[in-house]
Amino acid sequence: MTSFVGRGAELADIRRLLGASRLVTLTGPGGVGKTRLALRVAEQVGRTFGGRVWLVELAELRDPALLAHTVAAQLDLADHAQGDIADALLEHLADAHVLLVLDNCEHLVDAVAKLVDRITRAAPRVHVLATSRESLGVVGEAGFVVPPLPVPDPEAVTSAAEVLRYDGTSLLIDRARAVRSDFHVDDHNYAAVAALCRWLDGIPLAIELAAVRLRSLSAEEIVDRLGDRFRLLTLGRRFGPARHQTLQATVEWSHALCTPAEQTMWAKAALFPGGLELDAVEAVVVGDDLPGSAVIDVLDSLVDKSILSTEGGEHTRYVMLESLRDFGLRQLDAEESATLRRRHRDFYADLVATLRLAYLDGSGDVAMARILRERGNLRAALEFCATEPGEARAGMRMAAGLLAYWSAKAAAEGARWLDRLLAADPTPSRERAQALCDRAWLPVLRPGQSASGFLDEAEQVVEELKLHSGLESILIQRSRAAACLYEGRPAAAAEILARVLTWFETWEPSSEWDRAYRPYALLSCRIVLALAHSATGEPRQAEALLREALPVAAEHGHTSQRAVGLWNLGMLRLEAGETAEAAELARECLRLARDIDDQTCVADGLRLLCSIAAAEGDATHAALLWGATAEADQANAAMIISGWESDVYARHRALAHDAIGEESFDAAYRLGAGLTTAEAIAVALDERPARAQRLAKLERTLTRRQNQVADLIAEGKSNREIADALTISVRTAESHVDHILSALGFSTRAQIATWVASGRGEPPPP
Ligand SMILES: Nc1ncnc2c1ncn2[C@@H]1O[C@H](COP(=O)(O)OP(=O)(O)OP(=O)(O)O)[C@@H](O)[C@H]1O
Ligand SMILES: [Mg+2]
Structure with missing residues (x-):
């Protein structure tokens, strides 16, 4: 990410607003810096929320009906809840102390307003920081209009030093140096630089777009060229064009300076919400107007011009800021x-x-x-x-x-x-x-729907189109069996699946897809059958199936099937009194589930480990883990598909409860409930390094420079001495100190000194 400039006062104001209000909306025209500011605030106040800051990027979402799903997904809340996902989300957030950052809400204002209103009512400790070109209009909303960066008044400045004092100028210089390392403001160009920043109104995106032109044009030349466009907009106005017009005109100017191929790429790439990778460019964007051989050059030059930026290491992804995407889309005819x-x-x-x-x-x-x-x-x-x-x-x-x-x-x-x-x-x-x-x-x-209703119709279709030999019939049976399990009829499920498995033996797949799917379908039928046997009290059959299926799942890389199988086997070993073996299996399940971020299996693994702890007589640990699964539990309540599972859990929970009594159980439970899912997994796996990782992350939140400043504080140096030692201004030193304090959640320099002296460990909770 590019460097961040200025905004000290705004950051402080927004932090204050967030302390006083549960919903703060940063508003302002496109490109003024709302998103950057919100991310910065989130970074600074992260500790106040115990690290629970969730960023939900809404720019790429078009369908308001998916808003709650998107937020839920970002919160790692498996989207499994029966009924309304928004209800599940509210329930999940009810006791949570989190900061939710909703970025780029403008195209979904009504939906966001409704959801945020519900969240702030139902979840008293959730704070929301939204960015939007217009305010949300929710009761209790604290609006903050993001101003542009301060810029010099070209008529009043008399020296380069004066021009340099403004953050708008700093941004221009910083971005200019990225394309031309020797760019500087001197006696010759300060007036033009001041005029340019003023024309651009201090809008960061406009500044960035213009700055890349300093590669080949002087500041004066840019002022001349841009000035023509702006003068038209300012006829009859005293102070330049309205801000949205400034950006618009700057974007148009950037566009006009692009080659036709670049313009084509810009317009077409705008069609990809959330960015695109090279294969998509080649398949969709390439055409008569943009030959394949030119693609890489064109992409590179749009990156140089700040129209696209790149993300990701292994697979380069090209992304476009929202304002530039809007513009690009408007270049395409219907x-x-x-x-x-x-x-x-x-x-x-x-x-x-x-x-x-x-x-x-x-x-x-x-x-x-x-x-x-x-x-x-x-x-x-x-x-x-x-x-x-x-x-x-x-x-x-x-x-x-x-x-x-x-x-x-x-x-x-x-x-x-x-x-x-x-x-x-x-x-x-x-x-x-x-x-x-x-x-x-x-x-x-949803009301009026049932699994068997869907399956009955699927069967009719199979009948009508004579698809009996296809995969569809198997899948129908597999879904029927799952529905039986869910409805508490495991024997019926087992019967269906046993029939399917026999049928599999003679099945001749007729298409390539069916052939590829065969091993997977077979595996998944075996796994579901094992669950059915577990539930009907036939552990031996269940185990036999699982011991056969697990190596197959491992060999084919079917990790989530494997995790489910490990969990099921773990449950059976627990029921057989083999808790050590059960624990091995549960941990492996949990590790795999975490690797692939399969939240259903994470919840399964955690619940199993709770039960094992209870069976082993470690009731406090069990209670703590139960608290820790509460979050995952709520999200996945609907995924406990057989009564057998619930029975096993309930029995062990009661065991732990009776062993230590209500009060101790609740205390441990509450402690566990304060953990995030990731922390809960680390605790369940007894991973001490989890702590070390968090510390490392914490240290990373300080930049190298800030770590140097922290060292100097520990040596007892004043801000002036720090400034001298690092040849920076006192103001910069002060702002480093402020950042360190807020990143670590401290209020005094002495705390920073102690923190450094004790080896930069985890600071005590505020
Ligand atoms: N304080 C800042 N320091 C450095 N760069 C900034 C700063 N503020 C904004 N920018 C840059 O300016 C560009 C536009 O900023 P940003 O995306 O935050 O604007 P926005 O107001 O969210 O726009 P939109 O309404 O289109 O979402 C980005 O490239 C961003 O990195
Ligand atoms: Mg934005």
Whole structure:
């Protein structure tokens, strides 16, 4: 990320507002610096919230109905809740002390206002910091209008030194030096630099766009060229154009200075909410107006011009700021835009199909990581399918390809897409049969829906289209079995699955996809059957199945299946009195689940470890872990799919409760409930290094310079002495000291000195 300039007073004001008000909205025109400021505040007050700061990026979200899902996903809240996800979110936040940063709300103001209103009512310790071009209009909202950076008055300044005092100038210089390292303000150009900053109104984005031009133009030349545009806007005005016009004009100017190929790239890349990677550029953006051979150069030059920025190490991702995306989209005419949206969808549909195969091929983790990076684009593609006539089937295929993702992380969102797609095209088709099956598999039902309802219809479709030899029939049976388990009829589930497994032996897959899916489907049927046997009190059958299935899952890289299997086996060993073995299995399950961020399995692993601790007589630890699972528990309540599991947990919970009594149990439980899911996992796995990692992170929050300043404080130096030692200004030294204090949650220099002297350990809680 680029360096941060100025804003000391604004930061202090916003921190104060956040202390006094539960909702603070930073407003201001595009590019004025709302997002940067919000992130900075979040960093500074992080400790006050015990590190529980959640950033929810809303720029890439278009559908207000998905707002609560997006927030929930960011909170690691598995999207499994029955009914309304917003209710689950509120319940989850009810006792939480967190800061929620909702960035770029302007296009979703109504939905955000409603949700935030509910959150602030239901969750008295949640604070929300929002950024938006307009205020949310919620009762109790503290608005903060983000001013531009201060800039010199060109008519009043008389020296370079004076011009340098303004933060707007500092930003210009900083960005100019990135493209031209010898840029400086001197007696010759100070007046032009002052005029330029003034023309740009101190709007950081405008300054950044203009600064890159200093590579080849002098400040005077830029003032001349930009001035022409601005003079038109200022006719009859005393102080330059209105701010949104300033940015608009600067963006237009940047655009005019782009080559046609760059302009094309800018417009087309704007179609990708949440950014794009090189494969997408090649598939969607390349065309007659932008040959493939030019792509890399064009991307590089747009990065140089601050139109795109890059993210990520291994897979470079190009992202565009919201204001620039808005502008880019406006450059496409309707026809062009429709063609491109289709190509965009085609690309992501293909990508999903590839990832789906990769998933079966042991690269599930890589596939999942890409899906997570592409959420914004996948939503845009699904939206196209759901709204464009004749595209619903393609959407159903995509949704099917995303089933592993929906089940692990976003069941309610997946259910919503499937419901929309199924409604968009009711004609019987193979895709519909599959979509109905997938829909039944997701544990989210709205009034009037039932898993068996979906499956009955899927069976009709199979019947009508004679798809009996296809995968669909197996999946229908698998979903039926899961539904039976869920409804408390494990024997029926076992019967169905046993039949399916026999049938598998003779099944001849007819398509490439069916063939690829066969081992996975077989595995997952075995895993579900093991659960059914566990629930019907046939542990031996269950164990035999699991011992057969686990190596297969490991070999094929089906990590989440493996985690479920380990958990189930752990439960069985616990019930057999083999707690040490059970604990091994549970820990392995938990480690795997954490690796792939499968929240359902995390909750399973944690609950199992609670029960084991209780069985081993460590009731306090059990109670603490139970508290620690509360968060995961709430989110996943609906995922306890068999009564057998609940019985095992309830029995052990009662055991721990009776062993130490209500009061001690509650005290330990509350202690555990204060942990985040990540901390809970570390505690459950008895990972001391978790603490060390947190400390390392803490130290990283101080920059190298700030660590030097901390050293000097520990030597008893004053701000002036620090400034001299590091050849910085006293003001800069002061601001370093302020930052250190707020990062560490301290109020005195003596605390910093003690902290350094004791080896920069974790500071005591404030
Ligand atoms: N104080 C600052 N120091 C350095 N760079 C800044 C500062 N404030 C903003 N910027 C830069 O200016 C650009 C625009 O800032 P930002 O994205 O925060 O604006 P915004 O108000 O959130 O715009 P939008 O309404 O489009 O979301 C970014 O590239 C950002 O890094
Ligand atoms: Mg922003």
